[in-house]
Amino acid sequence: MSKLPRAAELGLIRCHVCALVCRDTQAPGAACPRCGARLHRRKSASYSRTAALLLAAFILYIPANLLPIMRTASIGEVDDNTIISGVVELWVKGAPDLAIIVFTASIMVPMLKFLVLGLLLVCGKCGSNWAQHQRARLYRLVEFVGYWSMLDVFVVALLTALVRFSVFSSVEPLPGVVFFGLTVVLTMLASMSFDPRLIWDCGCDDE
Amino acid sequence: MSPAPLLICEHCDTVYRRISLARGQVACCARCHFVLERHHRLSANGLLALTATAMVVFIQANTWPIITLGLNGQQSSATLWGTIIAMWQQHAQIVSVLVAATLFFFPLMKMLLFGWVFWFARRGERGPGFRGVMIVLHYLRPWTMSEVFMLGVLVAIVKARAYFEVTADPGVFAYAALTVLITVFAGVDFRQLWDVTAERKP
Ligand SMILES: [Zn+2]
Numbered sequence: 001m002s003k004l005p006r007a008a009e010l011g012l013i014r015c016h017v018c019a020l021v022c023r024d025t026q027a028p029g030a031a032c033p034r035c036g037a038r039l040h041r042r043k044s045a046s047y048s049r050t051a052a053l054l055l056a057a058f059i060l061y062i063p064a065n066l067l068p069i070m071r072t073a074s075i076g077e078v079d080d081n082t083i084i085s086g087v088v089e090l091w092v093k094g095a096p097d098l099a100i101i102v103f104t105a106s107i108m109v110p111m112l113k114f115l116v117l118g119l120l121l122v123c124g125k126c127g128s129n130w131a132q133h134q135r136a137r138l139y140r141l142v143e144f145v146g147y148w149s150m151l152d153v154f155v156v157a158l159l160t161a162l163v164r165f166s167v168f169s170s171v172e173p174l175p176g177v178v179f180f181g182l183t184v185v186l187t188m189l190a191s192m193s194f195d196p197r198l199i200w201d202c203g204c205d206d207e
Numbered sequence: 208m209s210p211a212p213l214l215i216c217e218h219c220d221t222v223y224r225r226i227s228l229a230r231g232q233v234a235c236c237a238r239c240h241f242v243l244e245r246h247h248r249l250s251a252n253g254l255l256a257l258t259a260t261a262m263v264v265f266i267q268a269n270t271w272p273i274i275t276l277g278l279n280g281q282q283s284s285a286t287l288w289g290t291i292i293a294m295w296q297q298h299a300q301i302v303s304v305l306v307a308a309t310l311f312f313f314p315l316m317k318m319l320l321f322g323w324v325f326w327f328a329r330r331g332e333r334g335p336g337f338r339g340v341m342i343v344l345h346y347l348r349p350w351t352m353s354e355v356f357m358l359g360v361l362v363a364i365v366k367a368r369a370y371f372e373v374t375a376d377p378g379v380f381a382y383a384a385l386t387v388l389i390t391v392f393a394g395v396d397f398r399q400l401w402d403v404t405a406e407r408k409p
Contacts, residue, residue, distance in 0.1 A: 007221075012215065136239045148355055148358075153306070158290055197219055
């Protein structure tokens with residue numbers, strides 16, 4: 001296979017908004033002639049932004065899991081649910097398939113994001129060209145599944161609106177769900193701030 | 208207007224000479240295997256019709272009740288806006304705003320803006336504000352979550368079934384239809400509009 005040329009070597013930049021191929025004039029603040037977006041060779045401050053957002057997400061993820069996300073109350077009986085107790089409840093109530101889906105969306109996906117983005121940051125900082133193809137694939141997976149974590153937030157919101165039988169039965173949201181919602185948004189922002197081109201910037205091992 | 212002869216991979220910065228794709232063909236990056244370009248499966252007319260359909264289904268999904276619960280003869284049903292208001296009143300305003308944005312305002316904006324650009328693209332033109340609209344669409348892309356909500360409705364039904372009589376209302380079916388339409392839209396690279404349209408002649 002002949003060597004695949006990269007835009008930086010040819011003095012070209014791809015506009016991140018409209019995908020136009022532009023000549024790299026090296027001028028600071030150069031804009032795309034077609035859509036007017038600022039041209040960057042790489043997303044700006046990708047490592048530090050991704051790291052900061054990921055850390056913030058991780059800090060919020062702790063109360064999101066420890067604090068209850070919703071309270072179900074029926075005559076004289078109050079029950080606080082956490083994310084994990086919600087999964088257990090689905091499993092026990094005879095819906096193991098949905099229990100697995102919720103477990104994946106609420107627990108596996110956020111964990112996967114922390115691990116994968118953490119790994120990408122460390123490998124990038126070390127300038128390693130180890131497992132580039134696998135890392136590129138992991139990044140795409142994280143981008144693809146990321147927003148499905150909102151599932152539990154929507155479930156709590158729906159049940160809150162639905163279960164309103166005054167004293168007989170009611171559901172109310174608890175602070176855990178707010179932390180969880182914010183965790184999902186922050187992890188999404190973290191994966192968007194990461195520039196996948198950095199994976200290939202440490203020398204490409206495919207030639 | 209013919210598209211630019213070069214193409215750069217979004218994920219690894221590799222430069223390619225653009226080749227014309229046949230129906231159903233997809234060009235992938237040889238280095239990182241990311242999708243470079245897809246063949247347009249639908250014309251601007253087709254996309255406009257699809258957007259209009261999505262709009263109708265979206266209105267139904269948002270006005271019809273989604274689920275009804277029954278307990279000792281009492282009934283309680285919810286719509287999307289009922290859900291947003293309930294979260295606001297229950298002191299989860301942040302969640303209320305998140306739900307309103309990702310399930311109502313962003314999808315609505317997306318459909319209206321798509322409608323706007325496809326309407327003009329039918330004649331290969333760019334409507335007023337084309338540039339701004341395309342930039343907004345670019346940033347909105349990851350922030351609509353109707354398909355996640357659809358799954359959330361199913362989970363809520365199963366959870367509620369243990370305590371209440373649950374009836375799925377027409378809103379659920381509207382959401383199911385919306386999910387299908389969103390999947391079709393996901394395969395459309397609207398950035399190609401930059402290549403296939405030109406400013407209107409004054
Ligand atoms: Zn590539």
